Amino acid sequence: MKMKKILFFLMIVMLFGSCTKDLNPVDYSDINPSIFPQSEADVEAMVYACYYPLRGSWWDGINSTSERGIMFVLDATTEILSGKFSVQQYGHLLNYGPEDEDVTYFYDGNASTPGSGFYNKISRMTLAISLIEESKVSDEIKKKAIAEIRCARGMLAYNLFDMFGPIVIAPLEVLQKPMVEKPLARLSNEEMVKFIEDDLNAAAADLPLPGETEYGRFDKGVAKMLLIRLYLHEKQWDKVLSTCNDIQGYNYYSLVPDYVGMWDLNGAQNCPEVIWAIPCNYEGTSENQWQLMALPSNYAPMGGWATVQSTWHFYDSFEENDVRKTMLIAEYTGTDGNVYNRSNPGDNIDLGPIPLKINPDDQRSTSLSTVDIIIYRYADVILSKAEAIANLSGPNQEAMDLVNQIRHRAGIPDKKLADYSTLDKFNDLILLERSHEYWCENGQYRADLIRHGKFVSRCIEQTGSPYATDNKVVFPFSRRAVSEGKGLFIQNPGYN
């Protein structure tokens, strides 16, 4: 009988226990959403999270100076970069398809890494804007934070638009209900351009003037520079021209005499030519690893992995005495004492010279460098303006003067307008000049070639690749992106 009493007692305990027991987990490394965001510091932290995908990082920064960054992949589809394996090889032959995660990565990441990729970071920014709008901080803080995030969103959206064509932009209502299944279609070209343009215009209106914000942060100049890119992409020459004039109207930027010096250890900071650069250091919250990628292992005093080379074709397109050519290393003495050059290239410069557009940074002790990553420079405004003028009103002296400003700084003689009197000739001149001026910076030469209809033909001329077909001007989306679109998401042509 005693047993039964105990049993009864226990049952009562259990009954009460199950009603009152609340099982709550605690993860001390997380922040509970019910208490965030509250303060200015919280808002600031959300802004930094929007800079995060735009920094340099092999893991998850789109401006990584590795095969996981846009500059590397985009320049590898042109004569600027080539290699013997991976995307620097097959990308160079325009041989990519929906299975090649090296290119689809930029859109929706690696299938094996949850949350990777970049187009979903646009959604992070959309949600951040909404959270900040609803937060209780002052309007002034809101305005500045939202302007920065819209600049970040415009930048990311433009970069992906440039690579893939129009993409999926998820509306806020959809993002607020993540557990509701909702396949989305890509925007139309017109909608895509408007989305980017609206963001960048809003950002340009509210961001501080150049020089009035911290180095590395967005200002009006960055937003306007991106608008120039967008308008070039769309060949809206009048808008290219007016935006270039806007930037010049800030009276802040100028060409610096020392081209090479901009990539010195501290070259970018306080440089009046730099519109936007990403601060980097050895510890690598933001990473620059270009020396590691480009330098051969037998390069003294500090080598790298020799993953990538330029091409001799590109090297030969430079004029003699062009200072920009000096950063293409065509001869070096290896740690083995041998001299490597074009006639004795070894394994490291047989495709082309070493594309060392950076201080070798002998002091680096890890794979990372302290040299900052320069993304946009004022020189781009000058050549963009020249292109816009020529395409609006035909080549004229004003346009040629702008080109010659760039050539003059590079230490090469002026060109005469009479030799480039047709638009085709002038455009060819600009295209060549752009490749020489901006190689290994942000990969824009691919867009330049596409804009002038030379992307595929150039590849066939130089490599004879059978894979160079007209559809390669945009990258493929992964099969996963197509599957989850459930028929609404249309793959780019030729990749089905």
Next chain:
Amino acid sequence: MVKLKAGIDRGMTGRWTYLPHTTLWGNMENGKANITTEDKNSYLIEGTVNYSFNISGSHKFNVLAGVSEEKFIDRYNEEGNTGFLTDAFLWNNLNAGTGTKTVKSGGADNLMASYFGRLNYNFKDRYLVTMTLRTDGASVFARNNKWATFPSVALGWNVAEESFFSGAKDVVSQLKLRLSYGQTGNADIGNNAFAAYGAYPAYLTGDEAKHIGVSLSRLENPDLKWETTTEANFGLDFSVFNDKISGSFELFNRVISDLLFLKPINSYHDVNYVMANVGETQSRGFELTITSNNITRGDFQWKTMFSFSSYNDRWRKRADDWKPRVFENVDDPVRAIHEYISDGIMQIGDVVPAQPLLQPGQIKIKDINGYERDENGNPVVDENGHFLTTGSPDGIIDETDKVLLGTSDPKLIAGMSNMLTYKNFSLNFDFNGMFGRQLVDPNYTEYGVSAEGIYTYGYNALRTVKDRWTPSNPSTTHPSSYYGWSDQGAGDFFYQNAWFIRLQNISLGYKLPSNWFGKVLQEARFHVDAQNLFVITPYTGVDPETDSYTAAYPNVRTITIGLNVNF
């Protein structure tokens, strides 16, 4: 009987590493020290009440009721530094480094609680019944489904004990039927199902100051529930002909429903995976073991044991928003292999219309299916958003041409052991094998086809490289160096049958007669053993069992000669 149990399970993992200047990496970083410690502790408290009673003597009952609570406390921290003056500090003077510092930590608390009961019933050891019921709660789940209840029942019938069986007792000494059906729960989701923001270093200023960024790191799934395994088991234990042949047979059907898995949601979400219940799988199979005393005659004994097992794991249900690739089916095997069907090596002069970019020496793929397309040529979907196929060739090789080739699970696993003894001699030998499986030889595809590695880097390669397709050696069995450059790859071209029978072990022993050494030794035994003496298989790679990646370490062949002496 009342029992109170308390337990502590303490797990501490520590790693103390130092890369000295004498290593390549250590030299680059001027010495690199790191300390990582992980504390995983759980505290259990459990109370049970147990009560046994009889009804009319032969109906025995045993009742148990209990309650338990377990708390999990996990802590993690890591610190490190680089740039050391001397290697002598190792990891013991982290502050003395001038280089890159690492500081990380994390921690989580979780709770699980259970109420459970069990009833045992035994009638003369003939009929056995066990029933259990438990209700489990886990803190990791979000608000709606923290608790779940899992019942089970097991029945046993000792047929040989029945009175009507007494006449057959000489032939059948044991015959027992077992039947069970039950559910168990699983709440292992790694973390928890609540939304959270993560904080991490996100931005570096020009003055090299780090700023912390905060963004969503986990989504809440309020409907997440326990994963339930429902298993039905039928068992038979028998022993017949004076225990000459005995064995057991198990038939099982295991259904795992509400599978817990990190499910991809639409990839446009910043956090595009969420812990979710993603469907249902089924595993069906059997296990049979038989022991046979073949011969027992005087000094000679021969005993053989056989074991066979086979299972079939399939999907039964998928998540509502499952986003299959076009070749995937709802009921595919869990470890399915989908591949193109290869159609030989393209030769010079061949025209392969479905693969216009294919080069001679690459592998042709069979065109067997195609997308249903709308007037613009874009693939169309059914009402679930799954792509439709026509079932007939469309002149394009795409994913629709992939088929379900099979599964990476073997169809049958079997083993046989033999034990022979004659006077002082003993001989044991064991075979094992797996049947119904296919494999690609990873060493061949990596080092045996393409000469590209030799050309570019001076890599070594297998001799088969010499047989590869070249314009002057139009091979039909070994493709060219550039076979991998084809957009569609090799399909099933390299798959081989990989069943095998291995002589796992053979051992011959001789026990020295005890009169040889009198009372000095108790026993002395001389033996020769061999492991992995031979494998019978059609597979051409190194080892059909271990070749799951390039240059995997194969089963070794060992021969041992030994003398065991007991004093």
